[in-house]
Structures are given as structure tokens and as C-alpha cells.
Amino acid sequence: GENVEQHPSTLSVQEGDSAVIKCTYSDSASNYFPWYKQELGKRPQLIIDIRSNVGEKKDQRIAVTLNKTAKHFSLHITETQPEDSAVYFCAASKGSGTYKYIFGTGTRLKVLA
Amino acid sequence: DGGITQSPKYLFRKEGQNVTLSCEQNLNHDAMYWYRQDPGQGLRLIYYSQIVNDFQKGDIAEGYSVSREKKESFPLTVTSAQKNPTAFYLCATNGGQGRSYGYTFGSGTRLTVV
Secondary structure, three states, X not given: OOOEEEEOOEEEEEOXXXXXXXEEXXXXXXXXXXXXXXXXXXXXXXXXXXXXXXXXXXXXXXXXXXXXXXXXXXXXXXOOOHHHOXXXXXXXXXXXXXXXXXXXXXXXXXXXX | OOOEEEEOOEEEEXXXXXXXXXXXXXXXXXXXXXXXXXXXXXXXXXXXXXXXXEEEEOOOOOOEEEOOOEOOEOOEEEOXXXXXXXXXXXXXXXXXXXXOOOOEEOOOEEEEEO
């Protein structure tokens, strides 16, 4: 069945260092890959997304890369700050409109000051 | 709540009791979803609806029921058959053909069995 694996489950980095979170998806028909940030007790918030016709997308300190052949995509956060500490979820979807997401299991990122 | 209102924010259920969680949206999105999140865990799909008067089971539908009588509303009932309902419940929406890809989430309902 459809599945998204996410690694690592927890990640601790020093402030200013980079963090990388990786996800692998199983359904080759997936073509939309969002990343969500969830702070404790809050709802997930979209931070960046990528579509399958693009290999990389960047937004300030955050970037996402996609390798369709290998069916994996990664979130890169540079110059990490304490406010980056949260749980990050990746997801895969087959397209626009009403397609459901398949979520990864989440990565708890701790940025140590 | 960014166009999605979930209520109540906190809910307490007694053993053997059915409770209903509300999700209302004014985004004119076609699809609505219910996810369950256990502490320290990911998001698991309970039910989803892509159009009014139609809905589909997700991965963990047992013990839950939904209805979609109008576009704006997708209530979730947690029945007494759900033996471990304590969790954080999130409602999400996304648009129809040609609309936005992304989910918009509500602020969630925290359900506790007492």
C-alpha cells in the first residue's frame, strides 16, 4: 500500500548548524510533496512544498530536494535557530484538488542554544 | 483558524459514551479530512470526504463515523466502539480541481476519556 517513511525520528543540532530530514515514498504516482511544522499542541503549518516537475525549491533558510528516480525527498534547514525546534512531517500526494496526503511519522527537531 | 473552525477545543468522554467533534470551513474547499494524532506520533487518517454526501474510510475508521450533508461541515462521531479514543483530532481541507494543493488544518480537538 501507500507508505511514506521518514528519518530520523529525532534530531538534535547546535544552533547555527544545518538539519536534514529525509522521506521515502512508495507510490510512484505521487507528485506533490509538502512539509509541515508542528509546534507543541498546535496544528501543523505548511512550510514548503515541491511538485514532481521540480528537483529543488528554496525559501530563505529552508529547502526541499526531490529525487523521483529514488522516490525520496529531503528537507534542509540551514543556520538553525531555537525557534526551529518542532516536529516536522513530510507527506506525499497524487495531485491537486481532493487527493489525500500520506504522512510520514514525523521528526522531532531540537535546536540547542 | 484560517477558515476552519474545530470545536470544542477540549472534550472529555465517559466510558460508553458517543461524542461528536465539529469541523466547519468557509474556504469553499471540496474535500475534508479527519486525522488522529497520538502523543509523539504521526497523523493517521480516519475518514475523508471529497464531495458532499460521500465519504471514504481511512486507515483507522473503526469506532468512528462521519457525515457530509453540506460542503461546509464534516462532523466526526467517536462511538463507544472506539476503545482508546484519547488523542488529538485534526480536521483538514483542500480544494477541488484547479484549486490549491495544500491542506489547511483546523486548530484541533483534544479528546480525553475520563
